[in-house]
Amino acid sequence: MTPSPAPHPPPEVLLYLDGVNVSFDGFKALNDLSLVVEEGELRTIIGPNGAGKTTMMDVVTGKTRPDSGAVFFRGSADLTRLDEAQIANLGIGRKFQRPTVFENLTVFENLELALADSRGTWRTLFARMALEQRERIQATLTRIGLAPHSRKPAGALSHGQKQWLEIGMLLIHDRQLLLLDEPVAGMTDRETEATAELILGLARDRTIVVVEHDMAFVRSLGAKVTVLHEGAVLAEGSVEHVQNHPRVIEVYLGR
């Protein structure tokens, strides 16, 4: 419609998966998957069970090494050559599909370990918490609604609270890219709404990729949607676009 030359610089690519293949005993979990996520974007990824959504996150975070293909972050080094800790320290955080918090540590201590601070073994041995860090933990506790449970062992939290703690562990550390695997699974409607708000708030100053099955939640995020199917992208676009896409209806939404 507007023929004028682009006033904005081209958006920066933050994450780029290039022809990634992963197979488990001959089963192709990711099939030549290519995906581009731009800086500052909020992206939702949907797809049937076994589509490869979690596997995609495993590849990005270094948990699974692909058989072939490459993953670029900020156009820098190929992530497939780094290990989990190195990738995390580049600024990529992850929330797992099953909430995993450190059950024997208190809620406070879980957040302490997530603080942006030196990760070196020697440094952690002599680390002392600064007042400013303590305040940051308190602020995060308030934000995720767990302030009253600060001294409880994380194992004693409810499922939803664990999800929130895990999100809290991501947001206490200013990471550039967050990968959230089914953040509202097992949450009540109220909790789901609150989580959507939290994510929208977070998305203002970082890039987020959310995997979710809950279509109401996906709609409430109102972001660009990628549909994965059998390890590859089936469709991509706005929520309306994918909801009206015949193949998507056939393999996923229609059922």
Add this chain to the structure above:
Amino acid sequence: MIVGRTTGERNPWSTRFWFSFTAAMLVLVVLVPVLNRYVAPDSAFAVPDYLVPLLGKYLCYAMLALSLDLVWGYAGILSLGHGAFFALGGYCMGMYLMRQIGTRGVYGNPLLPDFMVFLDWKELPWFWWGFDHFAYAMLMVMLVPGLLAFVFGWLAFRSRVTGVYLSIITQAMTYALMLAFFRNDMGFGGNNGLTDFKDIAGFELQQPATRLGLYVASAIGLGIAFLLCRFITVSKLGRVLLALRDAESRVRFLGYSATNAKLFVFTVSAVLAGIAGALYVPQIGIINPSEFSPENSIELAIWVSVGGRGTLSGAMLGAGLVNLAKTWLTSAAPEIWLFFLGGLFVLTTLLFPRGIVGILGQLRLIRSRRTMPGAPPLAVDEPEAAKERA
């Protein structure tokens, strides 16, 4: 070593802690020696001479238990080969003590220990060089187990060997060392090991005063080892280790190097075990390859689990109590000792996974709950299974 509050929780270095620590040390380092030296032997309070090395032995075991607890109770690494580090430290001390014998051996050779003369060796093998110097030998006591643990741990942790597999290869390690040390041509006295020691740093080992000195050295060593372990476990690194035990891959995704953290505690732990072994040998008077036997390492794991792993005091308590029972049972009813040990292990694993200290903690909690309604909830049991998708 004053360390401020780190977690918003109780201060681990409170006055109360230092008070209990000092009290315990006074009992071990002052009271026992006084009861031994200055109380008439026929008094009911006297600590007779024969008991001193026995107590010293328990202290060495307690130190060994601390070292295992550091890796098992905190980092979740069940090493079933920790006896090997203890034995290596013991052998290093044994080599020093052998060189101290000098011409007082049966063959009177000033350079070669008796067993080498017997094997018709003409010169001292290179790895025995320097062991006539006390400082060098003490350095080796720490260096040899530490280096072995470092190399072994580096290989194992880097390739992410965990759980049962790690336990099995640590067993294999100590078993392999046992077979090696049994061989005469290894140069460590074969199945007889090293014995007939005469003196240590110029003091005659047979003298009660020397034995008391060794006992006191063990008590002080244990105290220092305890403080070191406490320093590690209450630090942020300690919480990283606990987190590793809960969900290792999650720790990696947070950006911590699980490999380095484990390697660090494993090496520190092996050095402690080595020192414990070095304190043990002069009090026992012998070191032989059976110290490497896999059963020893398993027994050690039982001490720790009976006392309560993941609590430093539990590990020490377990070592003391189980060995007390062993000393008593192996003379009173030797045939049931092994059944007792096995039964104890099954019982604690099934009924009291947090050991004696855990039971005491629960009792205290129940009592405090009765008095104050807002008490914290009962501790959750450790989830042993990996939390993440495998």
